[in-house]
Amino acid sequence: MCHQTGRSQTALLNVLWIADPEVFSKEIMILQGSNIMNINPSANSHSLQPSWTAPYPTCDGFFSGQWHDVHPQYWTKFQVWEWLQQFVETNQLDASCIPFQEFDITGERLCSMTLQDFTQATGAVGHILYSNVQNLKWHGQYGSQVLQSLNVVIKTEQTDPGSITPWKEDTFLYESSYDDLYDVKAFSRSQLSTAAANHYNAAYAESDVKKSQDHPQRASVKKHNPRGTHLWEFIRDILLTPEKNPGLIRWEDRSEGVFRFLKSEAVAQLWGKKKNNSSMTYEKLSRAMRYYYKREILERVDGRRLVYKFGKNARGWKENDS
DNA sequence: AGCCATTTTCCTGTTT
DNA sequence: TAAACAGGAAAATGGC
Numbered sequence: 172m173c174h175q176t177g178r179s180q181t182a183l184l185n186v187l188w189i190a191d192p193e194v195f196s197k198e199i200m201i202l203q204g205s206n207i208m209n210i211n212p213s214a215n216s217h218s219l220q221p222s223w224t225a226p227y228p229t230c231d232g233f234f235s236g237q238w239h240d241v242h243p244q245y246w247t248k249f250q251v252w253e254w255l256q257q258f259v260e261t262n263q264l265d266a267s268c269i270p271f272q273e274f275d276i277t278g279e280r281l282c283s284m285t286l287q288d289f290t291q292a293t294g295a296v297g298h299i300l301y302s303n304v305q306n307l308k309w310h311g312q313y314g315s316q317v318l319q320s321l322n323v324v325i326k327t328e329q330t331d332p333g334s335i336t337p338w339k340e341d342t343f344l345y346e347s348s349y350d351d352l353y354d355v356k357a358f359s360r361s362q363l364s365t366a367a368a369n370h371y372n373a374a375y376a377e378s379d380v381k382k383s384q385d386h387p388q389r390a391s392v393k394k395h396n397p398r399g400t401h402l403w404e405f406i407r408d409i410l411l412t413p414e415k416n417p418g419l420i421r422w423e424d425r426s427e428g429v430f431r432f433l434k435s436e437a438v439a440q441l442w443g444k445k446k447n448n449s450s451m452t453y454e455k456l457s458r459a460m461r462y463y464y465k466r467e468i469l470e471r472v473d474g475r476r477l478v479y480k481f482g483k484n485a486r487g488w489k490e491n492d493s
Numbered sequence: 494a495g496c497c498a499t500t501t502t503c504c505t506g507t508t509t
Numbered sequence: 510t511a512a513a514c515a516g517g518a519a520a521a522t523g524g525c
Contacts, residue, residue: 459500461515476513
């Protein structure tokens with residue numbers, strides 16, 4: 172298979188996990204929404220010089236004219252490339268995994284590619300790319316805003332009507348119940364890598380509101396819980412709540428409580444935001460995580476970067492826990 | 494005011 | 510080489 176970084180195993184798992192096209196398209200849309208993607212081809216490690224040279228039309232509106240607004244059949248070469256780049260980004264793959272030169276094609280050609288074409292071009296990742304294209308071809312939301320699409324996708328995940336408010340631009344500002352008021356807009360626009368953060372902040376702030384409304388006693392501060400929510404609970408809650416977790420942390424082994432940070436710095440930023448600490452980093456967050464080993468809230472997972480496992484003193488992460 | 498749990502910050506060294 | 514991991518030390522934080 173193609174060359175990968177040390178993340179090869181987990182990257183593959185990641186890809187397989189994300190095979191659910193609905194989840195995948197949601198992630199794409201969320202990430203796309205914050206320009207997390209680098210659309211400068213020269214910055215890509217592949218240094219591909221695509222044949223398209225026309226500058227990409229400027230987006231005055233919120234993401235108008237980008238690949239997700241258009242049926243893949245009508246994608247330009249740039250849009251195909253953009254979609255691929257997003258795929259790599261979302262899955263934290265090494266860019267060398269994808270032979271970009273094989274995709275110097277228009278959307279029309281892309282849509283005509285068979286599964287075999289994809290697997291020949293990209294190996295094991297091919298079937299995911301193929302299914303994503305098929306999904307976009309037949310079930311995509313086009314012609315308008317990402318946000319509209321996002322709402323649709325979120326609605327499809329909504330099992331408890333009324334429990335989730337669709338995420339909208341104008342609902343960025345939330346009144347949070349117990350720990351802070353997120354100026355999500357100001358925060359997320361200024362941070363790296365945080366379309367994820369945008370979405371997360373909105374969802375997280377809202378669920379805090381809901382939690383305190385439903386369970387006022389839980390919102391009250393418990394003994395020696397100086398900051399309202401412990402770090403491990405914050406991490407757990409991201410994992411347990413898909414709408415809070417647009418590709419930030421992912422289960423590696425759900426039943427064993429093994430999980431992996433996908434966007435470690437973005438999570439740190441969010442933790443910092445929650446604690447009103449703009450200088451939080453993954454390095455500092457991870458030090459706090461390591462203290463949990465001794466308390467058996469976490470167990471070590473040797474040899475796997477960014478991977479942790481809940482320990483016997485961590486509560487509420489198991490599937491049957493409420 | 495002081496104690497305590499829980500980080501946060503900083504650091505040096507090691508591993509991947 | 511960069512990023513992540515390890516863990517000591519000390520400071521900060523905020524509830525009790």
